[in-house]
Structures are given as C-alpha cells and as structure tokens.
Amino acid sequence: MGDVVYVDAPAVGKAVQAGKAFGTVESVKSVSDLFAPVSGSVTAVNGKLADAPELVNKDPYGDGWMVMVKLSDPKELDGLMDARAYQALVESH
Amino acid sequence: MSYIPHTEADRRAMLKRVGVASIDELFDEIPAAVRLKRPLAIDLGLTQMEVEAELNRLSAANAAATATCFAGGGAYDRYIPAAERSLLQRGEFLTAYTPYQAETSQGTLQFTFEFQSLMCELTGMEVANASMYDGSTAAAEAAAMARAATGRHAVAVSAGLNPEYRQVIDTYAEGLEFPVRDSVDGETAALIVPQVDFLGRLVDVTAAAKQAHDAGALLVVVTDPSLLGVLEAPGHLGADIVVGDGQTLGLPMSYGGPSFGFFASKMDLVRRMPGRIVGIAHDHDGRRGFVLTLQAREQHIRRAKATSNICTNQAYCALAATIYLTLLGPQGLREVGELSYQKAHYAAEQLSRVPGVRLAHPDAPFFCEFAMRAPKPMVAPLLERGYLVGPDLGRWFPDLKDAFLVAVTEKRTKAEIDGLVAAVREVLA
Amino acid sequence: MSEPLIFDRSVPGRRAVTFPASDVPAAPLPQGTRQSPPRLPEVSELDAVRHFTRISESIYAIDKGFYPLGSCTMKYNPKLNDVAANLPGFAGLHPFSPEGGAQGALAMLWRLERILCEVAGMARFTLEPAAGAHGELTGMLITRAYHRHRGDDAKRRKVLIPDSAHGTNPATAAGLGYEVVEVASDARGGVDVAALRAACDDSVAALMLTNPNTLGLFDEHIDEIAAIVHGAGGLLYYDGANANAIVGRVRPGDMGFDIVHFNLHKTFSTPHGMGGPGAGPVGVVESLVPFLPVPLIERDRDRYHWRWDLEHSIGRVRAGYGNFGVLVRAFTYILANGRDGLEDISGHAVLNANYLLARLGELFDVPFDRRCMHEFVVSAKTLKARTGVRALDVGKAILDRGMHAPTVYFPLVVEEAMMVEPTETETLEVLDAYAEAMAAIVAQAERDPESLHAAPTTTPVGRMDEATAARKPVVRWTGEAAN
Structure with missing residues (x-):
C-alpha cells in the first residue's frame, strides 16, 4: 500500500478479537483494515505514530509497533507464523 | 444549433477507420428490444439567436427578480463587486474539472487553500473543507460527523434553525436512521444552533456551548458568514463545528442555488470531515505547491467506508467567495455587517410606526432581519408595488400566522426603505 | 514562478x-x-x-485544450449557457419569491423536467x-422509503453494485446502512449474470448500475438483469454518469430502470467549475412518484406552482x-440542440471514442475486444512489464505535451487502467494529435x-510529495512564515 500516512488504532482498554478488524492504516490513496492476530484487550498504543506514521514502513517490528494486547487466550499464538515463515508463504504464491 | 464539429468527410474517414458503415451501427450491441425506435418528443434545435430570445422572455417573466428586495430567510440581496463578476467569467475557472492532476491544477488548489483559510478566519476554526452543496446539507453532514466522532446516537436541533435546514436534517436522519430531538440529553451527539435564528434574532452561542458540552455533546453552529465581520467568530464562543451557506459572500440569489456550504471544525475532528481538503505540499525539487490531502477519508478511495458520499463540491462558488472576501477585506466586511444592521434597525423602527404593524419580537435583539406582524397578507400586494418581502412565516410557525420576514442589506438606501414603509401604509390604508 | 498566497500580498x-x-x-451595535x-x-x-488572473493561468481547462478524462464528459460548455444563467430575471430571483x-x-423548470422525463423514460x-x-443519495432514500412503505425494509438490507462502479455508489448505499454486495464482471466486461442471480434474493433492496458502465461497455444483458432484480423484489437504480452515450438512442426507463439520476454537468454541458456546482436531478417511474422529495412543480393551464403534499x-x-x-x-443547452441535436451528441461521442480506441489500441492493451460506447479503457500492463513505465507515468507525460491525462487506475477491475472519454465536441485533428502524442510517449518509454x-x-x-502532506497536514494559512 506504499507510504503509511496515518494509523487509526483503538484506545487503551478496548477489546480486540482474533481475525476481526480493530483499526485502519492509511496511505495517500488507500486505506486498509488492521486485523488482530490474537484476542485480548489493548494495554498500550504507540503514541509516536501520531507524529511519525512512517515508522510503520521504516521499522515495523521495532519503533513502528501499533498496539500492545493482553492475550485472553495465549493458545491463539500457536496458530501464528513469524515474519520469515510469512515471507516464505507470500513468495511461494 | 449544434456544437459538433464533424464534417461529412471527417465522419466518413472515422467510420472507415472504425470499420463500420454508419453511426447507427456503432450502437448495435444495444439489444433491439430496449432501443428507442422513434425520435424524442422534444422540439427541434434552435439557433443561438432564437435560444437567447426565448431565455430573455422567460427571465423577464419573473417580476420578483426586479422588485426592490427586502426578502430574507437564508438568501439575501448583497452587492457583488464588478471585479469579482468579471474574473468569474474566465474559462479556466468555468471549464476545469476537479484538481485530480495537481501539476495542471495549482490555481484551483491554491484558491481552495485560500478559501479554507478564509473560512477558518471567519469562523475561528482550525480546518475547513473545500465546500459542500449548501448550508442545509452542510448542517446535515455536521450531524452525521458528530455522531461518528462521539459514538452517540441522536442530534438536537434548536427551534430557531432555518426550517428548510431542519427538513433536510430530518430527511438525512430518516435515511441514516437516527433520532432528531428538540433538546439535549445523554444520547446527544450534537446540538445544532444558529448564531442568528431564522427570525433574525441573535442567539446566545456561549450558553448553547455550555449546554452541549455539559451533556458531552458537540456544538454545531450554523451562521451567516457575511455577518462575521461584526459578530464574534463562533469558534471563539465554544463551537466545535461551524457550518452555513455562502450565498451571502458574493453569489447571486439565483432562485436558491447554486451557492455553497462551508464546513469548519477543530483540527482533532479532521479525519472524520466530509468533502475535499487541500493542503500544502512540495515537489521533488522543493517547490511549494498544493494537493488534495487526507483523501483516504473520501468515497473514491474508501468506497463503502467513506465519511460521506460527497464527490463534487461547489468549487466555482467557493472561488466567488474567495474573490469577494479578498476584494472586501476586513474593513469592507465590517461595513457590510454594520450597514445592514443600521438600515435594518431604521426599517424596523419606521415600519413599527405604521398603524397595525408591529415587530413580532420587540424585546429580542436582532441583526439585519426581523419578523413583522400585520393585519393582512402583505407579500403579494407589496410585490405589486415593486417591493419583495418575506417569506410569510405561518407556513412553519403556527404562532406567526400574521407575520412575514423583512431583511435589509447594505444595498438598500434610506429612500428605498422609506418607499417600502409608504407601500405598507398604502396596502393597509 | 509561483504565485504568493493572497494573504502574503x-x-x-x-x-x-x-x-x-x-x-x-445610527443604532448602537449589539453586545458581543x-x-x-x-x-x-x-x-x-x-x-x-x-x-486571480495568475492563478487561473495555471489551471488546465476545456477552454484551453483536449480534456479526455474518462467518466467526466468534459465536452465544450457553450458560453450561451452562462449568459442565460446570468440574466437578471434568473440570477436576481429570491428563492422565497x-x-x-x-x-x-x-x-x-417545468419544461426542463418534462424534457428529462422524455430523455430518461421516467x-x-x-x-x-x-x-x-x-x-444517488436521493434515489436510495426513495428506495428505502418504498420498501418501508411495503413493510419490507427490515429484510431488504443489501444493495448490489458491480465491481466496476464509481466509488460514490457503495459510499451512498453504505452510508444509509445497507450492506454493499459487489457483483463481479464477466469476461465481456458486463455484469456476470450468474453471479447476479446467485446474489439476488428477498434481502436485495436495489441494484445500482451504470450503463454503459465505467469500462465504456453497454451491458447487453440489461433486460435479463432487470428481470432478475425485479423478480427478487428489488429496484433498479440507473447511475446516469455515462448518459452521454445513450441520449436519444435508448432510455433507462425502457431498459427496466426504476430510478435514474442524470449529471447535468456531464451530459447537458453545464460547466464543471473545477469540481462544482453540478446538478443531479432524479427521475422515477410512476409507482415511485409519491416518494419524491418536495416540492414538485405543477402546472394548472398556463400557471405554475409548487406542490408540497406528496403522499x-x-x-x-x-x-x-x-x-x-x-x-x-x-x-439552454437542450433548447439549442433539440431532439435532432441530442441524438447527434450520443452518435458523435461514440464515434469519437471508437475512433480513438482504434488508434490507441495499437499502442496499449485493450482488455475487452468490443465496440465501446462514449469512452473506453486501455491498459499499460504490457508497457509496464516491458519498460517499467506505468499508466501514471503516461498520464503525467501527456501533461508535458499540453493535453490532459486520461483517468488512471480506474475502474479498479483493469490493471494499469487508462480511461479515455473524448466527447463529441472534439475534432478529428485533436483526436489524431492525442494519438500521436501517446505514440511518442510509448516510443520514449x-x-x-x-x-x-x-x-x-x-x-x-x-x-508532489503527497505522503508528507498527508502526515503533517497544513490546511490553512496561519500567519506564520512556515507556509
């Protein structure tokens, strides 16, 4: 989707549900839903993204994090892939 | 009169290149069952001279347009400067499309940025969009935006709001399925109040802001921008969203349209704002320019999740207002407000002296418009004497069955006001 | 040389x-x-x-040159139209007269309405x-009111919209709380009739359709489509964005549509004014007349009046x-053209489009090998694969040649789409010059x-760097030098 210009994340305390949209991410000419990989409640939101949404592009696994979620079902983690496995999946298609 | 340039030779060459024998053949993918098999039942085309004569005839059959105008209720006969009228005839302004190609539309984008800035200056707000259809739809969109911003359900509308605006809000509310109430409660997303009500009376916006904010609602103020050279900016009185109609900023009344709606708010609401917004940008050589920005809110990108379905705005009318405000400057706009105020008060005083005629709200401060009661209908007989007043108020207000509006702008002279008073005397004599 | 902001002067x-x-x-001013x-x-x-003169000089416009922006119908806007609108009896008329x-x-207004009814078959x-x-909003409010009147609104929550539709269609339907169901296009670019049939049941409120669609193709199955939607109890909404192709040739009412809007700023030549004002009158079939907005205009012998009591x-x-x-x-435009002129408009709009398609089809991919109507879509897909030059680049390059870009990346169903609508008022020489400019751009690529x-x-x-502009929006002059 190109350069991220805005991240609309839920407020601290909001519940998120695995597989459901919990916010949106915008580039100049597109907008996409953010899907939660796990269920739980939001415990922190990355305030830096308000001023520097480009962090999502530059450092998605570091400073570009979006929300922290307290898991309601840690077992959901078992079904997830890490970045390398996901990359491999994408490339195999 | 046809505007098609093709010669017979052109048509032959083009049909040959396309590989068909006739223009009709180009339509052969349309199923025969649905095709129109007769000519349209419309007259044959006319020459330019004939068309102009016919339009002149229709234009001349509107006696109300040439009467001396004291009518109000949301549209007003204000002076439109010559330089504005002249600049607006430029084909670049008339015949360009929406500035989607920023490189060849910098002028459109720049004036829109200036327009947004002017609307912010007038209203005391932090961001304004590039315009809406009119004041009534801007008010309805403000209601929808307040609901999205607060997560609340209902809107409250003050009884003094222009009744046509109220009707439009009701229509949108019916479609969007939200309640419209007369007072604020715990479910209210927005309280919508006019700064000057439909009957010309000044409204205490500060008190309305307190009422809205105490209930956790936003305050939407509907205002006449031509009065904001004199009246305090609603943003300085606690408004969260300010909307209104821009006809009074240099546009002809034109039987109610086109004009434009303006829409301004605090910056923290910008991502929910409907309509186009222009921002400053720089090109790759660092040159300053302008672009449509925050576009991810809009229908052409967000489609089913857009903040509004609005696509076109009223850019040309917004340009008219931009030129108008530039030509008037702060002093000119102040004079418009003050002259209208002075002349309206003179008119109210003089009319009140006519036996049987009285102000409907003698104790309420008003600006340049007021409701008069009279012992018999006045609008039609005054028009016969060359004066347009109104509208009659009984249509919307059961307690004002004998009342009509009188509005006075900077264009009216003392002689014209005295003439109206004399005509009123004559009708009642 | 850029023009300073007016505030800086x-x-x-x-x-x-x-x-x-x-x-x-003098009367003392009020408090506050x-x-x-x-x-x-x-x-x-x-x-x-x-x-403002300098500002105008940096705006490309129909009065300056060819403006083949697809789906926008950038035809000549006759000057007589503006003269008429500015006549004192019209411009000076107060709405409460x-x-x-x-x-x-x-x-x-009465005569205009009768003409629109005749053109639309409404x-x-x-x-x-x-x-x-x-x-569109008006039309969908009518749709809602109609189903509500029949006691059917609670279950009719879906609006069907083809994947080639304008963004306003889904935005309108979704804004009114409808579930938007996208209907796929078939291999010929029309509505996939099987997909439509599968999507149609008694939860459908309406189908919103543009015909010819945004690919510039006339939907050949329109009578079948109408029968399916009506069979399910839904209404057919006609988006008149592309009516320039059909005026005087086929009428939405005869195709089976129940509600129609026309864009007067497209088909009927009123100036676009950089994005408005336009006008979008809405026509309906007899059974939907009671649901129209008020007021409606009526005639008693030779007197006209507004009617407020629609049921x-x-x-x-x-x-x-x-x-x-x-x-x-x-x-004004309709008076000048008359029935003969209106039929010529659609004829020559379609002729110009097919001619330019024949020429541009030699340079770009043609996704649907069919006759087009008033506009067509070509694709830069092969060009991009071969040279890396995209539709966006082609569009920008044509600006350097003093002409306007096509609509790019729309409709969404065609990759690297370039949507071209020449309109009927352009000459053969202009079309040839455009084709030659495009050929030169492809050669340069x-x-x-x-x-x-x-x-x-x-x-x-x-x-422009739009990303930075959107991240840190500067949307008004603040009096500070930062601008």
Whole structure:
C-alpha cells in the first residue's frame, strides 16, 4: 500500500478479537483494515505514530509497533507464523 | 444549433477507420428490444439567436427578480463587486474539472487553500473543507460527523434553525436512521444552533456551548458568514463545528442555488470531515505547491467506508467567495455587517410606526432581519408595488400566522426603505 | 514562478471595495460583537485581479485544450449557457419569491423536467439534488422509503453494485446502512449474470448500475438483469454518469430502470467549475412518484406552482429547489440542440471514442475486444512489464505535451487502467494529435523510461510529495512564515 500516512488504532482498554478488524492504516490513496492476530484487550498504543506514521514502513517490528494486547487466550499464538515463515508463504504464491 | 464539429468527410474517414458503415451501427450491441425506435418528443434545435430570445422572455417573466428586495430567510440581496463578476467569467475557472492532476491544477488548489483559510478566519476554526452543496446539507453532514466522532446516537436541533435546514436534517436522519430531538440529553451527539435564528434574532452561542458540552455533546453552529465581520467568530464562543451557506459572500440569489456550504471544525475532528481538503505540499525539487490531502477519508478511495458520499463540491462558488472576501477585506466586511444592521434597525423602527404593524419580537435583539406582524397578507400586494418581502412565516410557525420576514442589506438606501414603509401604509390604508 | 498566497500580498489599510456611508440614523451595535477582526487580505483591486488572473493561468481547462478524462464528459460548455444563467430575471430571483412573481423560472423548470422525463423514460423528476452523488443519495432514500412503505425494509438490507462502479455508489448505499454486495464482471466486461442471480434474493433492496458502465461497455444483458432484480423484489437504480452515450438512442426507463439520476454537468454541458456546482436531478417511474422529495412543480393551464403534499415524500434533500443556475444552463443547452441535436451528441461521442480506441489500441492493451460506447479503457500492463513505465507515468507525460491525462487506475477491475472519454465536441485533428502524442510517449518509454518517471517537467510544479502532506497536514494559512 506504499507510504503509511496515518494509523487509526483503538484506545487503551478496548477489546480486540482474533481475525476481526480493530483499526485502519492509511496511505495517500488507500486505506486498509488492521486485523488482530490474537484476542485480548489493548494495554498500550504507540503514541509516536501520531507524529511519525512512517515508522510503520521504516521499522515495523521495532519503533513502528501499533498496539500492545493482553492475550485472553495465549493458545491463539500457536496458530501464528513469524515474519520469515510469512515471507516464505507470500513468495511461494 | 449544434456544437459538433464533424464534417461529412471527417465522419466518413472515422467510420472507415472504425470499420463500420454508419453511426447507427456503432450502437448495435444495444439489444433491439430496449432501443428507442422513434425520435424524442422534444422540439427541434434552435439557433443561438432564437435560444437567447426565448431565455430573455422567460427571465423577464419573473417580476420578483426586479422588485426592490427586502426578502430574507437564508438568501439575501448583497452587492457583488464588478471585479469579482468579471474574473468569474474566465474559462479556466468555468471549464476545469476537479484538481485530480495537481501539476495542471495549482490555481484551483491554491484558491481552495485560500478559501479554507478564509473560512477558518471567519469562523475561528482550525480546518475547513473545500465546500459542500449548501448550508442545509452542510448542517446535515455536521450531524452525521458528530455522531461518528462521539459514538452517540441522536442530534438536537434548536427551534430557531432555518426550517428548510431542519427538513433536510430530518430527511438525512430518516435515511441514516437516527433520532432528531428538540433538546439535549445523554444520547446527544450534537446540538445544532444558529448564531442568528431564522427570525433574525441573535442567539446566545456561549450558553448553547455550555449546554452541549455539559451533556458531552458537540456544538454545531450554523451562521451567516457575511455577518462575521461584526459578530464574534463562533469558534471563539465554544463551537466545535461551524457550518452555513455562502450565498451571502458574493453569489447571486439565483432562485436558491447554486451557492455553497462551508464546513469548519477543530483540527482533532479532521479525519472524520466530509468533502475535499487541500493542503500544502512540495515537489521533488522543493517547490511549494498544493494537493488534495487526507483523501483516504473520501468515497473514491474508501468506497463503502467513506465519511460521506460527497464527490463534487461547489468549487466555482467557493472561488466567488474567495474573490469577494479578498476584494472586501476586513474593513469592507465590517461595513457590510454594520450597514445592514443600521438600515435594518431604521426599517424596523419606521415600519413599527405604521398603524397595525408591529415587530413580532420587540424585546429580542436582532441583526439585519426581523419578523413583522400585520393585519393582512402583505407579500403579494407589496410585490405589486415593486417591493419583495418575506417569506410569510405561518407556513412553519403556527404562532406567526400574521407575520412575514423583512431583511435589509447594505444595498438598500434610506429612500428605498422609506418607499417600502409608504407601500405598507398604502396596502393597509 | 509561483504565485504568493493572497494573504502574503496583504498590506494593512489597502482597500478594493468601499461602501457608501450610512444614510440612516445610527443604532448602537449589539453586545458581543467581534473582539478582533478576521485576518482577511487587504489589497487593492488591481492586486486582486492580478492574483486571480495568475492563478487561473495555471489551471488546465476545456477552454484551453483536449480534456479526455474518462467518466467526466468534459465536452465544450457553450458560453450561451452562462449568459442565460446570468440574466437578471434568473440570477436576481429570491428563492422565497411568490409563485406569481417567478412564473418564468417555474415555466423553465417545468419544461426542463418534462424534457428529462422524455430523455430518461421516467414519469417525474425532482430537480433538487445538487450533484450526482446527491442524486444517488436521493434515489436510495426513495428506495428505502418504498420498501418501508411495503413493510419490507427490515429484510431488504443489501444493495448490489458491480465491481466496476464509481466509488460514490457503495459510499451512498453504505452510508444509509445497507450492506454493499459487489457483483463481479464477466469476461465481456458486463455484469456476470450468474453471479447476479446467485446474489439476488428477498434481502436485495436495489441494484445500482451504470450503463454503459465505467469500462465504456453497454451491458447487453440489461433486460435479463432487470428481470432478475425485479423478480427478487428489488429496484433498479440507473447511475446516469455515462448518459452521454445513450441520449436519444435508448432510455433507462425502457431498459427496466426504476430510478435514474442524470449529471447535468456531464451530459447537458453545464460547466464543471473545477469540481462544482453540478446538478443531479432524479427521475422515477410512476409507482415511485409519491416518494419524491418536495416540492414538485405543477402546472394548472398556463400557471405554475409548487406542490408540497406528496403522499410518501422522503422530505427535502436541499434547501430551495436545487442548483437553479445550473438548471438554466442545461435547459439552454437542450433548447439549442433539440431532439435532432441530442441524438447527434450520443452518435458523435461514440464515434469519437471508437475512433480513438482504434488508434490507441495499437499502442496499449485493450482488455475487452468490443465496440465501446462514449469512452473506453486501455491498459499499460504490457508497457509496464516491458519498460517499467506505468499508466501514471503516461498520464503525467501527456501533461508535458499540453493535453490532459486520461483517468488512471480506474475502474479498479483493469490493471494499469487508462480511461479515455473524448466527447463529441472534439475534432478529428485533436483526436489524431492525442494519438500521436501517446505514440511518442510509448516510443520514449522504449528508449528512455527513466525520463518518464520524472514527468511532468514543464508544469508549474512537478509530482508532489503527497505522503508528507498527508502526515503533517497544513490546511490553512496561519500567519506564520512556515507556509
């Protein structure tokens, strides 16, 4: 989707549900839903993204994090892939 | 009169290149069952001279347009400067499309940025969009935006709001399925109040802001921008969203349209704002320019999740207002407000002296418009004497069955006001 | 050389317009007047005239050159239209004028409505909607009211929309709380009839359709489509964005549509004005007339008046009676053209499009090998694969050649789409010049693709950094030098 210009994340305390949209991410000419990989409640939101949404592009696994979620079902983690496995999946298609 | 340039030779060459024998053949993918098999039942085309004569005839059959105008209720006969009228005839302004190609539309984008800035200056707000259809739809969109911003359900509308605006809000509310109430409660997303009500009376916006904010609602103020050279900016009185109609900023009344709606708010609401917004940008050589920005809110990108379905705005009318405000400057706009105020008060005083005629709200401060009661209908007989007043108020207000509006702008002279008073005397004599 | 902001030309005390001194006794101003004046520009009349003249010079417009923006119908806007709208009896008319003092305006509106009914094959039109999208909103409010009246609204929650539709269609339906169900296109670019049939049941409120669609293709199965939707109890909504292709040839009513909007700023030549004002009148079949917005115009012998008592009216969608000045322009255009002229318009719009398609089809991919209507879509997919030059680059490069870009990346169903609508008012020479400019761009792409990524280079500014603009929006002048 190109350069991220805005991240609309839920407020601290909001519940998120695995597989459901919990916010949106915008580039100049597109907008996409953010899907939660796990269920739980939001415990922190990355305030830096308000001023520097480009962090999502530059450092998605570091400073570009979006929300922290307290898991309601840690077992959901078992079904997830890490970045390398996901990359491999994408490339195999 | 046809505007098609093709010669017979052109048509032959083009049909040959396309590989068909006739223009009709180009339509052969349309199923025969649905095709129109007769000519349209419309007259044959006319020459330019004939068309102009016919339009002149229709234009001349509107006696109300040439009467001396004291009518109000949301549209007003204000002076439109010559330089504005002249600049607006430029084909670049008339015949360009929406500035989607920023490189060849910098002028459109720049004036829109200036327009947004002017609307912010007038209203005391932090961001304004590039315009809406009119004041009534801007008010309805403000209601929808307040609901999205607060997560609340209902809107409250003050009884003094222009009744046509109220009707439009009701229509949108019916479609969007939200309640419209007369007072604020715990479910209210927005309280919508006019700064000057439909009957010309000044409204205490500060008190309305307190009422809205105490209930956790936003305050939407509907205002006449031509009065904001004199009246305090609603943003300085606690408004969260300010909307209104821009006809009074240099546009002809034109039987109610086109004009434009303006829409301004605090910056923290910008991502929910409907309509186009222009921002400053720089090109790759660092040159300053302008672009449509925050576009991810809009229908052409967000489609089913857009903040509004609005696509076109009223850019040309917004340009008219931009030129108008530039030509008037702060002093000119102040004079418009003050002259209208002075002349309206003179008119109210003089009319009140006519036996049987009285102000409907003698104790309420008003600006340049007021409701008069009279012992018999006045609008039609005054028009016969060359004066347009109104509208009659009984249509919307059961307690004002004998009342009509009188509005006075900077264009009216003392002689014209005295003439109206004399005509009123004559009708009642 | 960029033009400064008008605020930066301001010098305190400079004036352009002054007003006569008050000729009435002074009345004291009310309490609560403005503490500090709005910071409007203070300039001379000449400053203002030069500023707006210079601003206009950097705007590309139909009056300057070819503007084949797909789906926008950028045809010539006759000057006579503007002369008519500015006649004093029209421009000076107050919306609350008594009907007796506005008979000329009312007669004009009545005649315009009758003409639109005839062109669309509808029973009545409301002239109130201010734009195409506003017409869509009106049409869907009518749809809602109709189903509600039948006690059917609770279950009719779906609106079907083809994947090639304009963004306003889904935005309108979703805004009213409908679930938008996208219907796929078939291999010939029309509605996939099997997919439509599968999506149609008693939860469907309406199908919104543009025909010809945004690919410029006429849907050959329109009678079957209408039968399926009507069979399921839904209504057919006609988005008139592309009506320039069909005027006088086929009518939405005869195709089976129940509700129609026309964009007067497209088909009926009213100026686009950089994005408005437009007008989007909405027509309906007889059974939906009671649901139209109020007021409607009526005629008793030779007198005209407004009617307010429509049985199931959705109410008002706008104050006043619509964009009257735009309606005058459209009426003027129709009078000039007449029935013979209107038929010539669609004929030559389609001829020009097919001619340009034949020429551009030699340069780009043609996704649907069919006859087009008033517009067509070609794709830069192969060009991009071969040279790296995209539709966006081609569009920007054509700006450097003094002409306007096609609509790019729309409709969404075609990769690297370029949507071209030449309109009927362009000459053969203009079309040839466009085709030759495109051929030169393609040749340049083969030779020096890099140079096209930098286009345009001859315009007042180059490609803008939109990402930074959206991240840190500066949307008004604040009086600080940062601008």
